[in-house]
Amino acid sequence: MRGLPDVMLKCAALAWLLACAGPAMAASERPTPSGLPVPRYVSLKFDKVNARAGPGDDHRLLWVYRVRSLPVQVVAETSEWRRICDPDGGLAWVHKRTTDGRRMVLNMSPRPVALRRRPKPTAAVGAYLNPRALAALVRCEKGWCRVRADGESGWAQEGELWGSAEAPQCR
Structure with a gap:
């Protein structure tokens, strides 16, 4: 029984350190919803991908990409949508399911x-x-x-x- 208070004290100290360090680390790293870095390259998964003015199907359709495997750069993201930059300099939002991690x-x-x-x-x-x-x-x-x-x-x-x-x- 003699070692139990020492172990409890060490665990309490470790928990306090993690609680203090955790928010500071999270604020400086600014994790993305996917956990992947931004910007990063992906490619379009389909030969027809809708490009929207904002992150949602309720946003205006800007154009339709018609090139499967087109390389694009993710410049921002939400949990379901990716803001991409295309090779011609266009910026639009596409659903994450329409992108592929393969680099082209x-x-x-x-x-x-x-x-x-x-x-x-x-x-x-x-x-x-x-x-x-x-x-x-x-x-x-x-x-x-x-x-x-x-x-x-x-x-x-x-x-x-x-x-x-x-x-x-x-x-």
């Missing part, structure tokens, strides 16, 4: 982008990604991103394809 990129350049065999500017070109073509983002490292499209894969410089730069895309 899009060539926004009017010219094909060279996909190199290695992540170096002097590496041989293995394929080209045509203007407005989509590719799956495999990974990025040291300023280069490995992408895959139509059975071909290669490296493009980070930021050369929309959806690969981590900076917010819409202001």
